[in-house]
Amino acid sequence: MSVATRATVDGETARRRGWGWLLLVPGMLYLSVFFIFPTIQLFFTSLYDPSGSFEQGYAMTWHFANYVDALRDNWNLFGRSFLYAGAATALCLALGYPLAYAIAFKSGRWKHVMLVLVIAPFFTSFLLRTLSWRTILADEGPITSFLQFIAVLPDDGRLLATPVAVIAGLTYNFMPFMTLPIYASLDKVDYRLVEASNDLYASPFTGFRKVTFPLSMPGVVAGTLLTFIPACGDYINAELLGTPQQYMVGNRIQSAFLTEHNYPLAASLSLILMAVVVAMVVVYVRRAGTEDLL
Numbered sequence: 001m002s003v004a005t006r007a008t009v010d011g012e013t014a015r016r017r018g019w020g021w022l023l024l025v026p027g028m029l030y031l032s033v034f035f036i037f038p039t040i041q042l043f044f045t046s047l048y049d050p051s052g053s054f055e056q057g058y059a060m061t062w063h064f065a066n067y068v069d070a071l072r073d074n075w076n077l078f079g080r081s082f083l084y085a086g087a088a089t090a091l092c093l094a095l096g097y098p099l100a101y102a103i104a105f106k107s108g109r110w111k112h113v114m115l116v117l118v119i120a121p122f123f124t125s126f127l128l129r130t131l132s133w134r135t136i137l138a139d140e141g142p143i144t145s146f147l148q149f150i151a152v153l154p155d156d157g158r159l160l161a162t163p164v165a166v167i168a169g170l171t172y173n174f175m176p177f178m179t180l181p182i183y184a185s186l187d188k189v190d191y192r193l194v195e196a197s198n199d200l201y202a203s204p205f206t207g208f209r210k211v212t213f214p215l216s217m218p219g220v221v222a223g224t225l226l227t228f229i230p231a232c233g234d235y236i237n238a239e240l241l242g243t244p245q246q247y248m249v250g251n252r253i254q255s256a257f258l259t260e261h262n263y264p265l266a267a268s269l270s271l272i273l274m275a276v277v278v279a280m281v282v283v284y285v286r287r288a289g290t291e292d293l294l
Contacts, residue, residue: 046267054261088170185219
């Protein structure tokens with residue numbers, strides 16, 4: 001290839017890369033307007049003088065102690081949020097992985113029907129789906145009555161207004177976020193690799209552990225993140241299916257913002273939650289060996 005031809009090719013390649021960067025502009029503008037700018041504003045709000053009020057306004061005093069006060073007074077809510085979100089994520093993985101596996105490898109011509117059934121809950125509102133669980137887990141409902149009949153629950157036992165109800169609601173509402181990414185990874189797995197492990201005298205469990213599961217790890221990591229992150233900040237399930245004893249940090253943020261109008265506290269709690277979740281996500285992704293997801 002001559003020097004002139006190579007220069008022409010290099011120029012064309014650089015021009016195409018330039019157009020590629022331009023394609024990022026709409027997305028970056030959207031993130032700047034609806035994420036970066038609000039986050040910066042939230043940071044400044046968290047430093048307002050906490051002695052102010054909604055009626056008289058808040059003064060900017062760079063009161064970094066708001067973070068200490070927010071964490072000291074609400075550390076139990078953070079712990080409960082991470083506990084409930086972790087339990088819901090583990091249940092979604094335990095239930096969603098077999099479902100995704102069945103859809104990817106065993107469903108045959110029913111694959112598209114089963115995928116529609118997975119996303120069918122999205123056809124109704126999040127609030128309505130959560131309210132339906134109040135009926136399902138009611139004291140006189142079928143599940144509670146059955147568990148009392150088989151002596152799993154005492155006669156005066158209940159499921160509604162307990163941590164079990166909140167975790168069940170979180171699990172149900174976020175199950176598609178776990179199932180679909182895992183299915184997407186499993187659907188790309190070349191089933192001939194699984195057959196090859198069988199030809200090499202690997203047991204079905206060994207073949208799954210050595211071949212199928214490692215190849216599906218990007219979907220597992222994506223699914224756990226898509227489930228855990230929104231579950232940490234959720235407040236609807238705890239509000240409708242629990243009591244104040246089951247409230248999560250999202251409930252405290254919602255109350256501080258909309259009821260108490262305590263904006264410095266609400267902003268501080270929001271940023272602490274965001275920072276902790278980001279740190280946990282970075283550690284988890286690196287430990288999972290999928291740094292490319294970052």
